[in-house]
Amino acid sequence: MGSEQGGSPISPAPRSLSERRYAALWPRARESFERATRVMPGGNTRTQLYVAPFPVYGATAQGSQIELVDGAVVDDFLLNYTASAVGHGHPKVGEAIDEALSLGSPFGVPSDSEIALALQITERFGVDRVRFTSSGSEATWQAIRGARAFTGKSRIAKAEGGYHGGFDLVDVSVTKFGESSCLGIPESPGMGDDILKSVTVFPYNDLDGALERLQPHADDLAAIIIEVFLNSGGSIPGDPDYLRGLQSWCVDNDVLLIVDEVATWRTSFAGAVSDYGISPDLLCLGKALGGGFAIGAFSGREEVMAVFDPRQAGFVRHAGTFNAHPVTMVAGRTVLEILDPATVQKMSQLGDRITEGIVKIGNELDLPLTASNYGSIGRIHFGRRPPRNAREASDLPSRVDLHRLLLERNILIGPEGRFSTCSETTGEQVDRLLEAVSEMAPIALLGMGLSDTAVGAHPTKERS
Secondary structure (H helix, E strand, C coil): CCECCCCCECCCCCCCHHHHHHHHHCHHHHHHHHHHCCCCHHHCCCHHHCCCCCCCCEEEEEECEEEECCCCEEEECCCCCCCCCCCECCHHHHHHHHHHHHCCCCCCCCCHHHHHHHHHHHHHHCCCEEEEECCHHHHHHHHHHHHHHHHCCCEEEEECCCCCCCCCCCCECCCCCCCCCCCCCECCCCCCCCHHHHEEEECCCCHHHHHHHHHHHCCCEEEEEECCEECCCCCEECCHHHHHHHHHHHHHCCCEEEEEECCHHHHCCCCHHHHHCCCCCEEEEEHHHHCCCCCEEEEECHHHHHHHCCCCCCCCCCCCCCCCCHHHHHHHHHHHHHCCHHHHHHHHHHHHHHHHHHHHHHHHCCCCCEEEEECCEEEEECCCCCCCCHHHHHCCCCCHHHHHHHHCCCEECCCCCEEECCCCCCHHHHHHHHHHHHHHHHHHHHCCCCCCCCCCCCCCCCCC
16 A cells, blocks of 8 residues: 555555446546545544545535535435535525524523524424534433433443444444354454443334343333434334334333434424324424424423433533534524425425336346335435345445446435435436436446447536
């Protein structure tokens, strides 16, 4: 491996034909990446953004499009991994932020903007109390801490393939799986040796299997944390009977149910939980709620959330310098106003169109190509049928070649096939995405036509 003077390695030479084709199209991105690796291990501070041999780099963004440093303007279906639900640079969000900045912030004391957003959340999502954090990971972490304090028990349980943040207790069996769906596997070196002693892992969309795993721990289990559909695990909707069965088991066994909607709340006006008729004890929110700024929130039943009340003896400490930042609070209020029922429905309909269109392409071209979605969030899969759990999704071939190839047609999806829509996404953009998938999926699947001399025209800036 080569290195620059100073010791930091530059990006390795592209190995496959697909990577060489990609590297030829994005020279400025490669230059940016090689500069980045001189000062940051891996070239950035968010592991998820690395794509071999290097990621593309953004320059500016507006609405549902991004201009890359190489000059191409791409239709953005990644949307910062679903967080940009109102697109980039929404004028109403910008106006609200400008007004908040003019007041000076943060203050080091509470502000009325925090109360206003909390009121909106309680009314919209049907929760009693809410507290704010600076990230979704902090929201789930505090919810788990609160559940442990309320119940006096320490064990938690999570579904295999569920992603609930980057802290040790939940960073288990997210993408790394053991021989069975009940075997907890740490996601990363450096995690504490005792983590697995406090976590029970159970299968997703398999109620009998989940209850079999949970029942032996009923007496020492504080909470189950679950997504109503696996977001990072493959955009896999939860079976209604499975989710309702878990809630019933929790009620019968005095175990709290934490529903993680940090990413998924934007798929329905009152969150995906409202579609399933589930009433969690604690509900976590975040990502899109901040309008482009860092935010998290955890909420729930009054008696459970009361453990955080500093007026009570033995309360749970909840710190965070930028919790309830006034700028983020007004951005959140504006996002909730923009995402009214009609807008959320439009976003979901476009998400359905993408999934239906990709399934149709797979059938018509006789390709192992399908997709799954829940409303405005979805995933492209290389397979004959959508997976029912993260284990099945992980067994499918990599989709990174499709990610690279779609960029040639000015389309940005996630390297794992992730897509989403926002308030600014148009039907014409969806048409372009489906046309590009129809053209590029056969190449990605068959590995044909990827020669060094067949790069073709560079993507252009002309796009509106």
